Amino acid sequence: xxxxxxxxxxxxxxxxxxxxxxxxxxxxxxxxxxxxxxxxxxxxxxxxxxxxxxxxxxxxxxxxxxxxxxxxxxxxxxxxxxxxxxxxxxxxxxxxxxxxxxxxxxxxxxxxxxxxxxxxxxxxxxxxxxxxxxxxxxxxxxxxxxxxxxxxxxxxxxxxxxxxxxxxxxxxxxxxxxxxxxxxxxxxxxxxxxxxxxxxxxxxxxx
Numbered sequence: 001x002x003x004x005x006x007x008x009x010x011x012x013x014x015x016x017x018x019x020x021x022x023x024x025x026x027x028x029x030x031x032x033x034x035x036x037x038x039x040x041x042x043x044x045x046x047x048x049x050x051x052x053x054x055x056x057x058x059x060x061x062x063x064x065x066x067x068x069x070x071x072x073x074x075x076x077x078x079x080x081x082x083x084x085x086x087x088x089x090x091x092x093x094x095x096x097x098x099x100x101x102x103x104x105x106x107x108x109x110x111x112x113x114x115x116x117x118x119x120x121x122x123x124x125x126x127x128x129x130x131x132x133x134x135x136x137x138x139x140x141x142x143x144x145x146x147x148x149x150x151x152x153x154x155x156x157x158x159x160x161x162x163x164x165x166x167x168x169x170x171x172x173x174x175x176x177x178x179x180x181x182x183x184x185x186x187x188x189x190x191x192x193x194x195x196x197x198x199x200x201x202x203x204x205x206x207x
Contacts, residue, residue, distance in 0.1 A: 001028045001078075004048075005055035006035045010107060010176040012055045014068045015075070017168045020203035022079040028057075036121065069099060072165050084165045095159040098151070098166035102158065105144030107173035112137035114180040141173075141182055145191060152190040156197075163201070171198050 003019075005012035019025045033039050033054050040052050049056040049066045056066035057074070065071055076084045086092040114120055117134025148170060151158055158166040174195055177184060184191065198204060 001060065002031050002058045003028050003055055004031045004033050004058070006033050009035070009054065010111070010172040011053070011068050013175065014168050014172045015055045015057075015071050017171070017203045018072045018075045018084055018165065019079075021084060021163070021168075021201075022075055022081045024075065024079040027079070036125070038125065068169070069096075069103070069165070072168070076165075082162070084163075084168070086159070086164065091160065095164045095166050098158045099164075099169050101144065102148065102166055102170035102173055105147070106141055107169060107176060109137040109141040109144065110173060110176045110180050110182050113141065113182060114176070118180065138182055141177060142185070145174075145177075145184055145188055149188040149191040152194045157194070163198070167194075167198060171195065171204070 048064045051066045058064050086095045113134045116129045117131045
């Protein structure tokens, strides 16, 4: 299994954390992608991943899978260890629900702010910017942080009692928020405490 990605970016970090949680980091090959040079937009790259995004994985059979949730689903089923998705229909549904809320409301919202309302990755890559839209999505990210704090007031993790894919997504979203200078309000004490617990996990030192 090959993982095409770039270190230090939020979505690649999600996949690297999932692999580390399953103890599978040394069982895959990481292939660096020159995102800053626009490699992800090349015809050769799009032939494998039409989304033109990182990460994507290529299996030994030649199958290519993009989108972090789909990749994490594969990792969860392909490698042994505690499930990142859930062991029951209810757990899996709740994990997917919270993962989508963390992805759309936090990580993607911060991304929209970064790419539209700041210089982002520079003029060669940041085309068709809409600053007003970016600032609106920053507000969405703050609202989602408040919501996640309320969830964590009642539960140790976002989808229940165990660490899951939803926690990985939210953790990556907060790291992106730091980078984009989207402040995490100090009064969100449950969110800050959860983040500290997640940071202590060995998997969080990866990529």
